[in-house]
Amino acid sequence: MSDALTIALAQTDPVVGDVAGNIRLIRDARARAAEAGADLVVFGELCVCGYPPEDLVLKGAFLDACEAAVNALAAETAQGPAVLIGAPWRVADKLHNAALLLDHGRIAATRLKHHLPNYGVFDEARVFAAGPMPGPLSFRGVRLGVMICEDMWFADVAETLGESGAEILVVPNGSPYEVDKSGVRRDHARARVAETGLPLIYVNQVGGQDELVFDGASFVIGGNGETPVSLPAWSSELVLTRWSREPTGWRCEGPLTPPVSRLEGIYQAMVVGLRDYVTKNHFPGVVLGLSGGIDSALCAAVAVDALGADKVWCVMMPSPYTSDESLEDAAGIAGLLGVRLDTVAIGPAMAAYDAMLAPLFNGCQPDITEENLQSRARGMALMAISNKFGPMVLSTGNKSEMSCGYATLYGDMCGGYAVLKDVYKTTVFALSSWRNHYRPAGGLGPTGAVMPERVIAKPPSAEL
The missing domain is CATH 3.60.110.10 (Carbon-nitrogen hydrolase)
Known part of the structure; x- marks a missing residue:
């Protein structure tokens, strides 16, 4: 014994x-x-x-x-x-x-x-x-x-x-x-x-x-x-x-x-979940739309902490209605994270869809249909980049949006992995503020801020 x-x-x-x-x-x-x-x-x-x-x-x-x-x-x-x-x-x-x-x-x-x-x-x-x-x-x-x-x-x-x-x-x-x-x-x-x-x-x-x-x-x-x-x-x-x-x-x-604290636990769950999904399935990295808003900013930060900046590709896809502030914020986020940022304007795609559908839409007033075409044009662009170069598309919508149906099928819902799928909008704000002050153990991102404070402070909008 x-x-x-x-x-x-x-x-x-x-x-x-x-x-x-x-x-x-x-x-x-x-x-x-x-x-x-x-x-x-x-x-x-x-x-x-x-x-x-x-x-x-x-x-x-x-x-x-x-x-x-x-x-x-x-x-x-x-x-x-x-x-x-x-x-x-x-x-x-x-x-x-x-x-x-x-x-x-x-x-x-x-x-x-x-x-x-x-x-x-x-x-x-x-x-x-x-x-x-x-x-x-x-x-x-x-x-x-x-x-x-x-x-x-x-x-x-x-x-x-x-x-x-x-x-x-x-x-x-x-x-x-x-x-x-x-x-x-x-x-x-x-x-x-x-x-x-x-x-x-x-x-x-x-x-x-x-x-x-x-x-x-x-x-x-x-x-x-x-x-x-x-x-x-x-x-x-x-x-x-x-x-x-x-x-x-x-x-x-x-x-x-x-x-760990409650917020760090949630953040680490997103980091570890994304890291293992990408690495266990042998993706070379990820690509996501960076709008200058808080949701895509947090997704980009999680991706960098999980994979490293060299494996995260951000794309700003402005429409004719995108504000200068959004363009500046997207550039600021990319600069803090050290990620690649490309700009692909979707105006030509919007014009092409308008012309293509004009015979069918004759006599109809513009409505949510045209708004959703903007989101879908962005989804098409991201999927094209994924098909051509191999990175997996990240969806950036949060759980509040998904729960309410405040999202566009085949648009901002497209992607192979939804980083924020179980994170409500209120928690998105809390996590973003937390990450601007703390880097999680094992995180590959910067030790300082990952997004301009203006991104956290500005009210949410439906800007497309």
Whole structure:
């Protein structure tokens, strides 16, 4: 029976479907943990295949690749630290979301997720079978109670593990970011600790995957309900925690990172989500319309912080009605961010559409139709640049506009990624002001202001 353990928490950024690349991440983290003297390395949920794998797990060849990778990795644990990893796993002709303990050159234990989320962005019940209520697994004489993500949100799994003799609860997660969700997670974790009297390790993945973004922010809750360890949000991390058996139970020591502010969390979610969408899909960069307004200014700032100024291409597309102030502000934003700014006037396109449609519109008064043609001409120009040179078009509309329908189909709504799709206009103002005073950790943009204060202060307008 061990009286001390060193457990490394690996907060990684896997890519859905890239089994070989994800295994390299696991190997690298394990090698670094071995150098630091770890006994066990704990990874996030389904770290072998990436989360959420969705219909990939319905393909037999993909499952074969996952299982082959796990078996090869297991053989490597004949020496060095054990690993607790997540993978899709077939058991008795059923497919499960599994946590696998690899130790002494083999798969030493398997635990299957019991509660399968089937709401919001989750549809695990469609592709996985629920596992039985788990029991503890033995590791170096210590009984670990493994709960996979959603299992922690219910009392029954932790209760079963506690009654079965678990000493430490371990929770691998693929928990997407939402505003204020970190506190919700910790509330559930503390509830499980209070019910069982056991300490709890919570390891979450980090990074963007399509429309989801994961914030990491892994932590440990002690048996007394306090938090002795917390990892940074929004970055890949490998952190060692040292555990010692005491008369009152297991005690943990490790680094304690303060949480980010609410605004920084939202901003980092946009940065990390965009960065991973662009890089994981191998786009060379992004292109966006820069109007001189606050929405496109914030999108440009997020893009520069995510990708670097050299991968962000801004285009000012004035109409005959565009004000000199908008032209000046767009140039000011581009100058502060250090990005390329080109001007493509849409007057000729507007005239061409007017002439083309004149026979059909004869006798009709100009209305919103002609206004929308301006937005659509800009969308056409941006898509042409994307097709010709390869950068992905960013849509710059915010959630308030999208919710009200205050946007133009095939115009300002066009693009491969909507940076502000979950950000209301009021939050756009708050984030812009915040970013003008603070650069986020890991941000690639300037340390000072990213847009002229006039862009933030001027009232919103429908200028086209």
